[in-house]
Amino acid sequence: MRHQAGQIIDHYEVLEPLGEGAYSEVYRARDTNTGRVVVLKSPDPLLFSDPQVYQRFTRESKIAQLLDHPGLQRAIELREDIHEPYLVLEYVEGSTLRCRIREFEHGVPSALALDWATQLADALAYMHASGVMHRDLKPENILVASGDKLKISDFGTAMMEGARRLTWRHMSESVGTPDYMSPEQIQGQRGDLRSDIYSWGVVVYELLTGEVPFGGDNWLAVMAGHLRRSPRRIREVRPEVSPALEAVVLKAMRRYPDNRYQSAGEILTDLDRLDSLDVSSFDLSPEAPMGGMGTIETKRQLWVYVAAVAGGFFALLALIIIVTVVTR
Numbered sequence: 001m002r003h004q005a006g007q008i009i010d011h012y013e014v015l016e017p018l019g020e021g022a023y024s025e026v027y028r029a030r031d032t033n034t035g036r037v038v039v040l041k042s043p044d045p046l047l048f049s050d051p052q053v054y055q056r057f058t059r060e061s062k063i064a065q066l067l068d069h070p071g072l073q074r075a076i077e078l079r080e081d082i083h084e085p086y087l088v089l090e091y092v093e094g095s096t097l098r099c100r101i102r103e104f105e106h107g108v109p110s111a112l113a114l115d116w117a118t119q120l121a122d123a124l125a126y127m128h129a130s131g132v133m134h135r136d137l138k139p140e141n142i143l144v145a146s147g148d149k150l151k152i153s154d155f156g157t158a159m160m161e162g163a164r165r166l167t168w169r170h171m172s173e174s175v176g177t178p179d180y181m182s183p184e185q186i187q188g189q190r191g192d193l194r195s196d197i198y199s200w201g202v203v204v205y206e207l208l209t210g211e212v213p214f215g216g217d218n219w220l221a222v223m224a225g226h227l228r229r230s231p232r233r234i235r236e237v238r239p240e241v242s243p244a245l246e247a248v249v250l251k252a253m254r255r256y257p258d259n260r261y262q263s264a265g266e267i268l269t270d271l272d273r274l275d276s277l278d279v280s281s282f283d284l285s286p287e288a289p290m291g292g293m294g295t296i297e298t299k300r301q302l303w304v305y306v307a308a309v310a311g312g313f314f315a316l317l318a319l320i321i322i323v324t325v326v327t328r
Helices: 051-066 097-101 110-129 192-209 219-228 244-254 264-272 295-327
Strands: 013-021 024-031 037-043 075-079 086-090 142-145 149-152
Touching: 013 037, 037 051, 051 075, 051 086, 097 142, 097 192, 110 149, 110 192, 110 244, 110 264, 192 244, 192 264, 244 264
Parallel strands: none
Antiparallel strands: 013 024, 024 037, 037 086, 075 086, 142 149
């Protein structure tokens, strides 16, 4: 982290670093004009010379500024009139959904899980209506504010509907975290709003059961699970969960996009009528492996993905080393 507590950036005073990701650094700061606490997010300077890093940061900034919904972390401003631009975001006092899940040994209480599931679906419905796909929905990217109000954050991998493909050199279009990625994303496809719906289902599955649907010794095994296995039924783990809620979550997690809910609005409709939902109309039987692939083909495609990501990682590492040597 290159900024330290007490440092002044324009009219913002850095209070503390919050963390860093693959291409950006995040800080908690105070607006010296208003006293408001905010979040500053800026690209890693070692990568900023790469135009694709800049394009990705610009895309995230535009998307964040486009969205205005209580279930989404709000963007306040984008500072572009300086050498290294940064995005100013709403600061949410609280923790992540990941931290909250860890508070419960065998899953979140059903009533709270249903409330959170509804909040997330409502935020996704707004986001999708605005033409935005998040593409990396997971508990780490969901903030829990006071009153158990959720806010989806981190639009670094988000995509505007109809936008051109944007990738880093040598890197696959696949993005996301294996535990929550849709089968089509695992296969290297861009995905669409139904990919977010799949991830919503995985997150709610974890809320209810305390575990992700597909585990494994490594992330390759996890990805194979999304492509070939069926998740354990929720009520086998938590019998008190209503059959209707289980049916909604498992439908969102159907392997083929056409078999899932086609919009977050459809999810909201069914969540609102759980007491009268006809569960017998839901086909929750196991589906064929994604694309009908055999075991050998599945492993081959996954290893192609592994090779692409590994190649991107080493290319990125080489870029960091080159920039470090040049700037010394």
